[in-house]
Amino acid sequence: MSHEDPIIDPLLEELLGQQQMPDLTARIVRAHQQRQAAISQQAHNNSQLAHNGSPHTHAGKPTNGQTKAPLSISVSAAAQNGASSASVDLPAEESPVKRSGQFKRRLKRQRFFTAIGSLSLSLCLLVMLGGVAYYTYQRFLPGQGIPLAADGTQKPSSGARDTDAKPEASPQLANDNVPPSEVIVRNESPAPEASPAMPQMPREIESVDHVAVAEKSAPNFVPPRVRDSLKLADDEVIREIDDAIATVWKSEQVKPSPVATDNEFCRRTYLQLLGRIPTVEEIESYVKHRGKNKRSWLVDEILGNEKYQAEFASFWSARFANILVGRAGGMSDDSPIDRSALEDYLANAFQKNTPYNVLVQDLITATGTTSPGSESFNPATNFLVSMIDGDAKLATAKTCSTFLGQQLQCAECHNHPTSGWNQEQFWSMNAFFRQTKLAKDRESGKLAILERDFVKNQASDAGEVYYEQPNGLVKVAYPQFVDGTKIPPSGKINEVDRRQELAQLIVNSDDFPKATVNRMWQHFFGVGFTQPVDDMGPHNPASHPELLDNLAVHFAESGFDMKRLMRWIVLSEPYALSSRQIDDNLADDPDAGQQLFARYYARQMEAEQLFHSLQMLAKNRGRGNAIIASNDDRHTWLGQINQKMGDDEDSESSTLDGGVTQSLLMMNGGLMRQATDAQSAVLKNVIASKMSPADKVEHLFLAALSRRPTKKELNAIGEILKSRSNEATALQDIWWALLNSNEFILDH
Known part of the structure; x- marks a missing residue:
């Protein structure tokens, strides 16, 4: 049996009902009087029952195994006598018996709303604590809260981490192959890099007061490969x-x-080695040569004669600039590439016949500004300057495809399904470029490539790179060559120069000469x-x-x-x-x-070959037999036909695709107008000569197509000349038709 308490209940009512504390002094006095009266009445009743021999209980003793609360005795006694309210003289609304039902209902409501409020507050606090915990995990403990382990068949748990493998204390060099499954993850690692699928916002390039070319002070961990000398002639x-x-x-x-005929061999050889068709004099000189092996004589003449050195270097500098930065690289005003500076640098290397491995090492390790105008000018920096900003993914892919003949860009986001390249190999190669930074020289205003420490964790000098697998697994990579060769993981530039080691690894690799031979073939x-x-x-x-x-x-x-x-x-x-x-x-x-x-595969001339050939036909030759195309003129012309696609692979498009644009360019383009103008070098000399009309036509055929006209062609053109009153105009039309023929634009 439950009892109402006249003291505790008002306190609860005040606490839960938000009422003011009542004055309990009078209530306590009346309750005390009530209790005394009840005790006296109970004693009187007991004495009567005892006198009558009836069963009785003593006050304060257990009744049916229970003890009544002392302050509730008066209430019980009053209830037994049916006059509790009168005996204590309490107002009706304050009587515990009368207000017990109403108070219970109100108390239940108050407790219900209090519980709801407490629960809501608790949920809010839990959500806030969860958000703080999630932010802390993402900000300070990378890998926590991100799925880091999955077997490919089950969804990874939200807190799983791969912490079994640890970074090596000492480097593994030479041919120390590392299994692709080996993963290194640090518990104390900083936040992971942005996922490849999540593009980073372009960052502002910092300016520095003076950019100096870094002196290579780090030790060399990859020694140069010693190769045998070629014993074959x-x-x-x-x-x-x-x-x-x-x-x-x-x-x-x-x-x-x-x-092939002598004329065909001569034409293709000049196109391939010098980037232009031969002159009439060069064709006739080769055809008339009576040496034992005239083909060897021609090739040695082009490669070895001093009169061709500058022209040879100019063409091959443009050719390799295309390989390194594309035909559209450096053509626009907003490009960070100074194409002229890059081509001049490459031309100097080809003119000196610099060993190709030395040239490649310079390109990969270059630091300094990209254009003339500062003390730290280094034209070799134009290779990487447009590809290293951000996380250097483009530099990684371009370096591998250009110098190793390997396309790793697909392995950036997932393991390649056919080539066998995996994400670990891509990001391990990418780690070689993470010490490389872009800056702007305040003195010259030119972009510069710098080398700085790449340390992601204050507890270690190791500069790790994080990448995310398609299943959400976050992995860490350290510099490791595609063949498994490692270098020390330190990101300190004075301890390990990563690009220096990468350059040596590339030229040491068997894939490097193989990729070069394949490209030259x-x-x-x-x-x-x-x-x-x-x-x-x-x-x-x-x-x-x-x-x-x-x-x-x-x-x-x-x-x-x-x-x-x-x-x-x-x-x-x-x-x-x-x-x-x-x-x-x-x-x-x-x-x-x-x-x-x-057979020799006929194909359309390359853009540079077409430009050089038309320019040679349009302009008078320079000193001797050298015909050097102007870099500025070439850039202006090539800029009309090539443009960047703006994709992740830095691909380009060209209007020299055999379509309408190419036809219009050939028929009405500015360079074609120069070559077919009456004052152009070839046409002017032919018209002014004292040759017969047939010899003039033959000379034009040799100049344009590197061959003499057939008898049928000569007869047809003879009829045209007879029907025209102005021979110069007729010869100009014939010249225009020859340069717009399919045979002219083909390398065959």
């Missing part, structure tokens, strides 16, 4: 090429096309041993793997001599074949991935 290497190609012809049951034949040339590997096998491997070894043993490599290819038997396909080599189809090199 050039003729022996060329014979190897011929034998390897002939072996494939035999196995594929094809026969080579006939040998593609230049001279139009098709490499692999298609494309920068995607070599088991997923894309070479058409002539043994030949590619042998040429790569010979090239490396030659001291990476680019001119010798060019000579081997140009003097090989397949290069000297006609471009005319015969019935016996119909299986030779590079478009179907079956490149057998049983």
Whole structure:
């Protein structure tokens, strides 16, 4: 049985009902009087019952196993006598019995709303605490709260981490291969880098008072590779090429096309080595040569004669600038690339025949400003300047594709399904570029490449790179070459110069000379041993793997001599074949991935070759036989036909695609108007000469197509000349028709 308490209940009512504290003094006095009266009444009743012999209980003793509260005795006694309210003389509304039901209901309501309020407040506090905890985890403890372990079949838990593997205390060098599954994660690591799928906001490039070229003070951990010297003569290497190609012809049951004519060989050789068609004088000089091997004489003349050195260097500087930064790189005013400075630097290297491995090391390790105007000017910085901002993903992909023939960009976000490259390899290569920063020299206003410490964790000098796998697993990578070779993980520039080590690893690699040979073969034949040339590997096998491997070894043993490599290819038997396909080599189809090199593959001139050729025909030659194209003029013309696509792979588009734009450019473009103007170099000399009309036509054919006209062509043009009253105008029209013919624009 529950009892109301006249003292405790008002206190609860005040506490839960938010009422003012009542004056309890009078109530306590009356309650005391009530209790005394009840005790007296109970004693009286007991005495009567005892006198009558009836059962009784004593006050304060247990009744049915329970003891009544002392302050409630008066209430019980009053209830038994039916006069509790009168005996205590309390107002009706303050009587515990009368107000018990109402008070209970009100008390229940108050307790219900109090519980609801407390629960709501608790939930709010929990949400706030959870948000603070989540922010703390994301800000200070990377990996916490992010799925870091999953078996690929179950959803990873929100707090899982891979902490089994630890970074090595000492570097593993040479051929120390690391299993792809090995993962290094630090418990104390800083926040992870932005995911590849989450683009970073472009950051503002800082300005520095003076940018100095960094002196390489860090020790070298990757020693230069010692290679044997080439013991074979050039003729022996060329014979190897011929034998390897002939072996494939035999196995594929094809026969080579006939040998090209002298005029055809001369034209293609000038196009490929100097980037322009030959002059009439150069063609006639080659055709009339009576030496034992006139092809060797021509190639040695172009590669070795001083009169061609500047022109050779100019063309190949433009060619390699395309490889390094693209045709559109540095063409726009807002580009960070100074293309002229880059081409001048490359031209100087080709003119001196600088070993290719030395050139590549300079390009990869360059620091300083990109353009003339400051003390730290270094033109080699133009290779990386547009690709290292942010997390250097583009620099990673471009370096691998250009110098190793490997396309790693797909492995940035996921393991490549066919090539075998995985994310760990991409981000381990990316770690080599993380000491590289962009800045702006306040003195010259030019962009500069700097090297700074890359330390992500104050507890360690190791500069780790974080990346996220498709399943949400966050991994960490340290500098590691694609073949598994590691360098020390320190991000301190005075302890480990990562780009310096990367450059040495690249030129030490077997893939480096192989990628170079493949790219150069593609230049001279139009098709490499692999298609494309920068995607070599088991997923894309070479058409002539043994030949590619042998040429790569010979090239490396030659001291990476680019001119010798060019000579081997140009003097090989397949290069000297006609471009005319015969019935016996119909299986030779590079478009179907079956490149057998049983004929010379005809293709459209490259943009630089077309420009140089038209410019030569439009302008008078300079001193001697050298015809050097102006870099500024070339940039202006190429800027009209090439543009950046603005994608992640830095790809480009060109209007020289055989379409309407190309036709309009050829027929009515400014350079074509210069070449076909009556005052142009070739046309002016022909019109002013005392040659016969037939000889004039023959000279124009040689100048444009590097061949003499056929008898049928000569007769048809003779009829045109007879029908025209103005010979100069007729010759100008003929000249325009020759330069707009398909034969002129083809390299065949």
